[in-house]
Amino acid sequence: MKRIDGLGAWVWQRLSALYLAVFVIYLIGNFLNLDRFDHATWVAWVSHPVNNILMIIGFCMLVVHAWIGIKDVIMDYIHPVVVRAVVMMLFALILLLCLVWALRVVLMV
Numbered sequence: 678m679k680r681i682d683g684l685g686a687w688v689w690q691r692l693s694a695l696y697l698a699v700f701v702i703y704l705i706g707n708f709l710n711l712d713r714f715d716h717a718t719w720v721a722w723v724s725h726p727v728n729n730i731l732m733i734i735g736f737c738m739l740v741v742h743a744w745i746g747i748k749d750v751i752m753d754y755i756h757p758v759v760v761r762a763v764v765m766m767l768f769a770l771i772l773l774l775c776l777v778w779a780l781r782v783v784l785m786v
Contacts, residue, residue, distance in 0.1 A: 686745050693742035700735045723786045736779040740772050747772075 707728075711718055722728055747768050755761040 686749070689741055690745045693738040693745075696738045697735065697742065700731060700738075703731065720786050723783060729783060729786075732783050733780060736776060736783070740776045744769070744772055 707722065708714065711722070723732065748765065751761055751764055751768070755764055
């Protein structure tokens with residue numbers, strides 16, 4: 678697996694931020710156009726293939742964005758290598774579990 682260098686991380690951070698910004702505008706626009714907002718409407722909206730795929734990509738981009746940001750903060754402020762590795766593994770596990778949970782929710786609808 679290729680390691681992401683500084684420029685690659687910067688590009689991924691900007692691409693994920695751009696996708697998330699556009700996706701939030703799309704969500705707001707869609708939600709404002711709904712007649713009512715209840716569980717059945719939400720399930721119907723999420724079940725639509727386009728919305729489902731966009732949400733899956735959105736959750737993946739959110740995790741990428743969060744990982745790059747938290748990784749940079751950890752690398753800047755935690756200097757002992759062992760502590761840094763442990764903290765990074767904990768955050769990686771937390772983000773992975775959040776992604777699995779979010780995908781489970783979206784795919785089980």
